[in-house]
Structures are given as structure tokens and as C-alpha cells.
Amino acid sequence: MLPPPRAAESRRRGGLGSPGPLRFPYDEGVPPVISRRAPLTELHCHLGGAVAPAIMWGIAHSQGIKLPTKDYWEFRELITVSARHGRSFDGYLQLFHWTELIQSSPLAVERSVYEVVGGAYRKNNVTTCELRFNPMKRNRGGEQDLDHIISAAIRGMDRAMLEYPITPGLIFCLDRAFPYALNEIIAEKAIAYHGRGVVGIDIAGPESPTFRPRDYRRLFDRCRRRGLGVTVHAGEAGPVEEIAEVIEQLEPSRIGHGVKAAYDPRTMAMIRERDIVLEICPTSNLNTRVVSGWDEFRWIFDTFRRNAVRFTINTDGPEMLKTYIRDELTSLGRLGILSPEEQAQSAEWARQASFVEGVSDVPLPKRRPPGRSQLEREEA
Numbered sequence: 001m002l003p004p005p006r007a008a009e010s011r012r013r014g015g016l017g018s019p020g021p022l023r024f025p026y027d028e029g030v031p032p033v034i035s036r037r038a039p040l041t042e043l044h045c046h047l048g049g050a051v052a053p054a055i056m057w058g059i060a061h062s063q064g065i066k067l068p069t070k071d072y073w074e075f076r077e078l079i080t081v082s083a084r085h086g087r088s089f090d091g092y093l094q095l096f097h098w099t100e101l102i103q104s105s106p107l108a109v110e111r112s113v114y115e116v117v118g119g120a121y122r123k124n125n126v127t128t129c130e131l132r133f134n135p136m137k138r139n140r141g142g143e144q145d146l147d148h149i150i151s152a153a154i155r156g157m158d159r160a161m162l163e164y165p166i167t168p169g170l171i172f173c174l175d176r177a178f179p180y181a182l183n184e185i186i187a188e189k190a191i192a193y194h195g196r197g198v199v200g201i202d203i204a205g206p207e208s209p210t211f212r213p214r215d216y217r218r219l220f221d222r223c224r225r226r227g228l229g230v231t232v233h234a235g236e237a238g239p240v241e242e243i244a245e246v247i248e249q250l251e252p253s254r255i256g257h258g259v260k261a262a263y264d265p266r267t268m269a270m271i272r273e274r275d276i277v278l279e280i281c282p283t284s285n286l287n288t289r290v291v292s293g294w295d296e297f298r299w300i301f302d303t304f305r306r307n308a309v310r311f312t313i314n315t316d317g318p319e320m321l322k323t324y325i326r327d328e329l330t331s332l333g334r335l336g337i338l339s340p341e342e343q344a345q346s347a348e349w350a351r352q353a354s355f356v357e358g359v360s361d362v363p364l365p366k367r368r369p370p371g372r373s374q375l376e377r378e379e380a
């Protein structure tokens, strides 16, 4: 493990509190952030939160979907976090209502996946984007054929792979609020499409009184035996005890979020002993108020360091949360929460923990990609 940054150094690098405007040059003359030349792996990204609003707007119109507004800017506000929307866990989940509806056709899913994995490379030099979604939330309650939705997602990924040196993968999300029988179908589809680009399974969705991790033990064993990676959302909005239960029953190699584990030494020990990797999404947790601020994150990362727990940095949904993976790293670097070396370490952990095979085979870009503002001008 890398040593924690010294307190004085932390203060010099940006102080406490919420991130203000970036200051260049930095005290040391070197930005405290990982180079744009370094390729990144993003492990935790939901399709419903990852497509740019303008593209969603176009997809909605091309399919004749009746939207609640005819004004683009109002629509943009409807599907992204703002002071009005998404400032709670349930409020955040509600943002997915429209994005999932708009993505509910083979054409919409193909375009969405294609845009996300290609865009992640162009904008952030993400060479491995693991994109997760629930295919059953995109077939209009069974109106559309699930295999067509899944095949379309794979096509979108294949098209992006023809254009860019990337190795993306798809993760299917089961849902806490779904009955077991529906979740079982999603898991069986993940097994059926493993080898064609589906690399893992997850359980997401709202907290549900009917959800019991032990009900899924056998199903998850079966998925693991068939070569799928297992990650589970836990320790986000739910109680900390949930994390230990999920680890014992479902044996994930990664946990989505898991920030609450920092508050329980026993859970920290379990995560370390089983070499589980945490998928941390800082801005998402701040928006849903799961974490109170960057100061709390400073403490959480300190705790991970002390307990030798491996973590990765992710967005959860870059367009919905208006933050890219490099924005997350920049905030953590500028606030002195993660040094550039620790950012590089987290990127390496993400690469190692990826469910996609052959991630290290991707050639490194020969040139340093342009900055985000330049790219956004080009793509506007």
C-alpha cells in the first residue's frame, strides 16, 4: 500500500471542503492528477446514466417517444442531477425512469452502448469500459424480445471495438425489487451470452424488504462456475451489515460502492482477507447524500488505506451525474485525498479487477489525447 499523504501536504494541495474552480499551476508546478496518457478502466458505469442528453433526445425523437416536455433544456434537466433532481438516493433512481424508457428498443440500446464505450475512449482515454444495465428494464415489460435487446447491446459494443483500441464488457444487473424468477432469467441470459461480451452480473436497484442475498446463493455460484464475474451493489444506501451478508452469501470479487464498509472494522477485514475490490463512485455518493462531503471521503479513503483495502474510482453514470472519471480523479487529487501515485494505483487495481479478459493487450495510445474542453468543442 502507498502511504497516506501527509496532512500538511493535503492542505497545501487544495484544502478541505467542496471542490472549487481548478487552480493551475499547482504549488508544485505539477497537477496532482494522473496523466491523460494513462489509459483507464471504468468498472462501475450504468448505461441509463451514461448516454449524453443530446443523444438521448435524438433517440427519443427518432422513436417517436412522447416526452413530458418539448424543450431540450427541460429534458436535459429531467435526466441529469441538479439542485432539484437526484439529491437523494430515491431521487437519483427516479432519473432512470426516462433514460430506461428511451433505451427500450434494440436500436436505442445499440446506439447507446456504441456511444458510451466509444465516447469513454475519446473523452477520457478509457480503454476498458464495463457497462452495466438491466436488459429487462429495456424490453417494455416483455413487449420487446430480450434476446434482441441483448444482441443489440453486443452489436453496439462490437461497432465501437472496430473503431477504437478498446476492450469493453457488459454486466447484467439483476434488481433487488424484482421477483427471483425474473432475476433468474437475467442471470441465465448472462450465462448464455458469456463469451460474446457479457462478462459479469450485478444486483442493483432500490432497497427492498423482500430481497435476501441468501436466495441468490445457488444462482450466483452457477454464474461464477460458468465464468462470469460477480459484483453486487452494497453498502451504498443500505445498512453496513448488508455488505457482510452479501460477501458471505454471494462471494463477489467486487462490490459496487461499499463506502459504508469503512465504518465497520469486521467488514473491512472481510474485504481485505477475500481480496475484494471496491468500486467507489465519489460524486454519485455525494449527490445521493450517502456520503456527506469530501471530508468524509478523505476519512473513508484513509480508512481503506489503513486496512489495505483495494478500491477503484468510477462515475456510476458520467452524463447523468455530469462527471467523467478524470473529473473524479482530478477532484480527489486536487483535494489531496489521493496522490497521483495512488490514482495510478487505483487505475491498476481497476485493470486487475476487470472481468474482461485480455485487458492488458490493448495498445497504449501513442499520443497524449487532447483535453476534455477541446474534445467537447469538437463533439458539440
Ligand SMILES: [Zn+2]
Pocket (backbone or CB within 6 Å): 044, 046, 204, 233, 256, 316
Ligand atoms: Zn451503481
